[in-house]
Amino acid sequence: MKRIKTGISVFDQITGGFAENRTMLITGDAGSGKTIFGLHFAKNCCDNGLKTSYITTEEDAGDLYVQGESLNWDLEGFAEEGLLSFIELAGVRAKVTEAEMSIDIDTIKGNFAKILQNIPEDTEVVVIDSLGSYTAKLTPYEFRNRFDLLIYELKQRNITSLVILDSATSHEFNELALFSVYGAIKLMKRENPYTGRRERVMDIIKMRSTKTPTQFMTYEINSNGIEIVSGAKSNKTI
Numbered sequence: 167m168k169r170i171k172t173g174i175s176v177f178d179q180i181t182g183g184f185a186e187n188r189t190m191l192i193t194g195d196a197g198s199g200k201t202i203f204g205l206h207f208a209k210n211c212c213d214n215g216l217k218t219s220y221i222t223t224e225e226d227a228g229d230l231y232v233q234g235e236s237l238n239w240d241l242e243g244f245a246e247e248g249l250l251s252f253i254e255l256a257g258v259r260a261k262v263t264e265a266e267m268s269i270d271i272d273t274i275k276g277n278f279a280k281i282l283q284n285i286p287e288d289t290e291v292v293v294i295d296s297l298g299s300y301t302a303k304l305t306p307y308e309f310r311n312r313f314d315l316l317i318y319e320l321k322q323r324n325i326t327s328l329v330i331l332d333s334a335t336s337h338e339f340n341e342l343a344l345f346s347v348y349g350a351i352k353l354m355k356r357e358n359p360y361t362g363r364r365e366r367v368m369d370i371i372k373m374r375s376t377k378t379p380t381q382f383m384t385y386e387i388n389s390n391g392i393e394i395v396s397g398a399k400s401n402k403t404i
Contacts, residue, residue, distance in 0.1 A: 167375065170291070170326050173210025174203075176383070176394035177368075181376050185348050189317050189327045190373075193340055194353030198366055199387050200330050201225070203353065204293040205234060205241070206391040207328055211291045212244040219251045219285040219292050223299040227252035237391050253284045255299070278316035282323070292320065292327040298335035310342045317346045349373035354382075368394065 169183035177183075184190050184207075194200045204220070211218045222230060230252060234241035244250035278300060285292060301309060320327045331343065344350055350371040358365050367382040384396045 170216070171210055171214070172203075172207045173213070174206060174392045174394065177392075181370070181373055181378060184326060184328070185374070185376075186326050187321060187324050188348035189320055189329060189346070191343055191347040191350040192328060192330045192353065193333070193350070195333050195355050198353035198355055199385075199392060200332075200353055201230075201295055202233070202237075202387055203351075203392050204295045204328055204330055205230065205237075205239070208250065208291070208293050209234070209239045209241065209244070209391075211326075212247075212249040215249070216290045217249055217251075217286070217288050218244075219253055219289045221253045221255065221281060221284070221292065221294045223255045223294075223296060225295075226254050226256060237389060239391075251286060251289070255281070255284075278312045279319045282316070282319055289323075289325060292325050294327065294329045296330040296332050296335070298332035301335050301339065304339075306339065306342055309339045310345075313339075313343055314346050344372065349376070 168186040169181075170186055171178045171183040192200050192203055208218045208220050220230070231241050241250060245252065278297065281294065281300070282292075297313075304312070316329075329343075329347070331340065350373075352369045352371055354367050354369065355364060356367060357363070366385050366387070368385050369382050370378040372378075383394050385392055385394045387393075
């Protein structure tokens with residue numbers, strides 16, 4: 167199966183990257199770097215000429231451009247070239263809430279597949295950051311059905327995708343989401359019992375047909391984006 171590199175060098179050396187036309191899931195604590203991971207992947211896809219859409223439900227494109235600039239990533243340049251599209255949905259949700267418009271709540275929350283109507287037809291890669299804003303008041307049954315439909319629609323359009331879930335949504339629906347995706351990564355912050363220092367660690371929960379580390383991988387967020395610094399020797403095949 168063809169793979170798409172994430173741009174995170176050690177991760178790509180271990181896994182080969184993300185499987186093409188499949189969906190990966192990212193979950194994690196606040197401040198663990200979920201958005202940076204998503205931007206890192208999107209930037210690398212653009213570097214390789216893949217038309218990429220970044221769907222943001224919490225931040226606007228300006229904020230993400232600023233994050234990119236802090237890492238010396240010219241995201242605006244990719245947008246001008248037509249390689250990168252930022253699709254902002256936060257403003258849409260805010261306007262609906264403010265005006266208390268009398269429309270079906272499913273058009274705003276829970277209708278995951280509707281999100282894809284906003285992306286260009288020739289999109290090859292999609293990052294959704296994050297799906298949590300669309301899960302309010304969903305039952306587990308509703309979440310599973312709608313998430314499965316989203317994954318199906320992405321695959322039908324031959325799109326490689328990365329879906330991000332915030333910590334609250336992950337706590338409620340993570341086990342259900344894991345059944346549908348090709349692979350899942352959890353980002354965490356913890357205290358190192360040996361050094362007593364706080365650190366960020368990554369756990370590859372699953373990645374089908376791929377050898378993955380059995381232990382946590384320590385990573386940093388620096389001028390290169392996400393960089394794995396230790397813990398990538400022992401492998402398992404899922």
